Amino acid sequence: MIDRLIKQIEQKANPTVVGLDPTFEMIPKTMANEMFEEHGKNTKAVANMFLQFNKEIIDQTFDLVPAVKLQIAMYEQYGLDGISAYLDSIVYAKEKGLVVIGDVKRGDIASTAAAYAGHISGMSIEGIHFDPWKEDAVTLNPYMGFDGIEPFLPPCRELHKGIFILVKTSNPSGSELQDLMSQGKPVYEYTAELVSKWGELAMGDQGYSNVAAVVGATYKEQGEFLRKKLSHTFFLVPGYGAQGASAKDLGGYFDSDGRGCIINSSRGIIAAYQKDGKYGEQNFAEAAREAVLLMKKDLGGIV
Amino acid sequence: MIDRLIKQIEQKANPTVVGLDPTFEMIPKTMANEMFEEHGKNTKAVANMFLQFNKEIIDQTFDLVPAVKLQIAMYEQYGLDGISAYLDSIVYAKEKGLVVIGDVKRGDIASTAAAYAGHISGMSIEGIHFDPWKEDAVTLNPYMGFDGIEPFLPPCRELHKGIFILVKTSNPSGSELQDLMSQGKPVYEYTAELVSKWGELAMGDQGYSNVAAVVGATYKEQGEFLRKKLSHTFFLVPGYGAQGASAKDLGGYFDSDGRGCIINSSRGIIAAYQKDGKYGEQNFAEAAREAVLLMKKDLGGIV
Structure with a gap:
């Protein structure tokens, strides 16, 4: 994951990740009505809205960004239909060459973590390999320690x-x-040290590990401190835009070569059309593209 | 959840929770072959094995236990088919009057947690209510603090x-x-204090809160300490049996009235037939019933 991600960031000269975290409120009314017409007012209709919405956003942004991150909760709340839209969105994003991060934040004891590792490893049934999830990477929760991480290392x-x-x-x-x-030392610094140590077990070829960290954009000093401390740990940084952080807060999250992190924006990109009256709802995907270009320019000042 | 759970425990005089955490290795060969025959060697076949396996276990144990806990990871690894078996197993267990705990260990920031809360609240589409998950309760991870818990309180x-x-x-x-x-104080004691404080916001009628805690069976002293400290916090206790704890370790997890916790056993019950040669694989569900009766007797000595 990490080498391909770094390569994509360099090719596209952009460390922006588009967060594909749709809500029903973000869906253009015309699209919503069409889907309700076709499927009825049910979870299948909303799931199809999310998939269609994501596809159009991906079409307008895949040439500009290295990766997308899908927050599974937004889909999971709509049950099987929602998860089906999550899976189909992943397939579509991968067809467009994007690195796909499943924001699932799973974490459990060893035997359970081995099952969750199926998100990135797939599993075998009597020697036949299946890969239902297909994410390139997933987010994990460290509260249960190394037991919950180890099955993801292979x-x-x-x-x-x-x-x-x-x-x-x-x-x-x-x-x-x-x-x-x-x-x-704060607890998160211990977590950081563990992540760094675990990262040595799965290094990529470009100086960073496939075991990476989530470090929020809203705590600037801590972000800078962690960047200096964790030389081979790549950061996924949420909190830009809607959560309040801006480019001036993020310089310290990058290494001296302008590498070492990706910045996620979800609502700020995918719902950009709702913020600026100049786009009609039919131009939601173009508005997302404009938002990515603005964010690229904003971040370009620091990398 | 909590009042119904306590009532069920008292009616059945048993604080045992059956952990419906099937693996392919636990499925009787005859059942596996039948499903492969019907569906081919694929995720749908394994999902149907899990559902059938669970149904037979539930049939043999629902009159003896207050609740079942389903570890979603075991299902999730098989993708949509697996999650479908998870959902169908929940419906079946609820039809039998069991309290159903979804062991999902989710945890995220507020807007995302609001989506995850759909597990126990369902959600609305244009005023129509849907409840795709139907769990009576779910497990959560506290690493992100109250933001990730609050949407579950309503x-x-x-x-x-x-x-x-x-x-x-x-x-x-x-x-x-x-x-x-x-x-x-250790970090888990801070977590415990937070859980106790949050619990005041959703008290049941029997002295315990609908905001409960997971406290492992394998740390006896800590369990006893937490029981004394958290007067209105009910415990779900994993780790009995396969993970090494036994009834003699668990006395201190109960309050002075013999209430206040449920003890989960998964493999020890549902795969009991594989431990004892006297059961053939066709009697896996009867073996599970025997294992529940043994566990009830074992725990009966302390409550």
Whole structure:
């Protein structure tokens, strides 16, 4: 994952990740009505809206960005139909050459984590291989320690897949546990050290590991500190735009070569048409493209 | 959730939860071959095995236990087909009057947690209510703090649903973050205090909250300490049997009235037929029933 991601970032000269986290409220009314007409007012209709919405966003942005991140919760709430749209969106994004990050934040004990690792490894039934999920990388939660991470390492090493482990999250109450101080260091710094150590077990060829970290954009000092501390750990940075962070906060998240992180924006890109009256709802995907170009320019000032 | 769970425990005089965490290796060969015959060697065949296996286990145990817990990872690895078996198993268990706990360990920032809360609240599409998941309760991860929990409180209060938040997990490496000491207290104790505080926002009628905790069976002293500390927090206790804990370790997890916790066993019950040669594979469900009766007797000595 990591080498292909770095290559894509360099080719496209853009560390922006489009967060494909649709909500019903973001769907253009015309599209919603068409789907309701076709399927009835049900989960299948909404799932089809999400897929169609994502496809048009992908069509307008795949040449500009290295990766997309799909927040599975947005789909999962619509049950099987929602998850079906999640899976179909992944296939579509991969056909367009994008690196796909499944934002699933799973985490459990070893035998369970081995099952969750199926997200990036697939699984075998009597020697026949199946890969229902197809993500290139997934996000994971570190609360249960290495047991919950270890089963993901073989696909990271052997299949060039990746994981992004929560270190310091962008939300306000993330501090309740993550900022507790232990022997002069906050808990998230211990998490960071673990992620760095685990990362040595699945290094890529470009100086960064397939075991990466999630570090929120909303805590600038901590981001800079972690960048200096974790030389081979790549960052996925949520919180740009809608959550309040801007490019001036993010310089320190990149290494001295302008590498080492990707910045996610979801609502700020995919719902850009709702923020600016100059786009009609029928131009939602063009508005997303404009938002990506603006974000690229904004970030270009620092990388 | 909590009042119904306590009532069921008392009616059945048994705090045992059956963990419906099937693996392909647990499926009787005859059943596997029948399903492969019908569906081919694919995820649909395995999903149907899991559903059939669960139904027979439920038939043999629903009169003995208050609840079942389904580890979603076991299903999720088989993609949509697997999740379909998860959902159908939930419906079947609910028809038999069981309290159903979805072991999903989700956790995310507020807007995302609101989507995940659909597991226990369902959601609305243009005023029409849908409930694709139907769990009575789900497990959650606390690493992101209250933001990730708050959206689950309205269904806990208004729909009598429940959540079990990871406090101290049963796996060895759970200690890596959970046992870090901050001002003389381990991180899991801070988590416990948060869970207790959040619990006040969704109390049931029997002295316990719909906001409950996961406390592993493998750390006896910590379990006893947390039981004394958290007067209105109910415990879901994994780790009995296969993970090494036995009834003698668990006395301190119950309150002085013999209430306050449920003990989960998965492999020890559902794969009991593989441990004892006296059952043939065709009697896997009867073996599960025997295992539940043995566990009830074992736990009966302490409650």
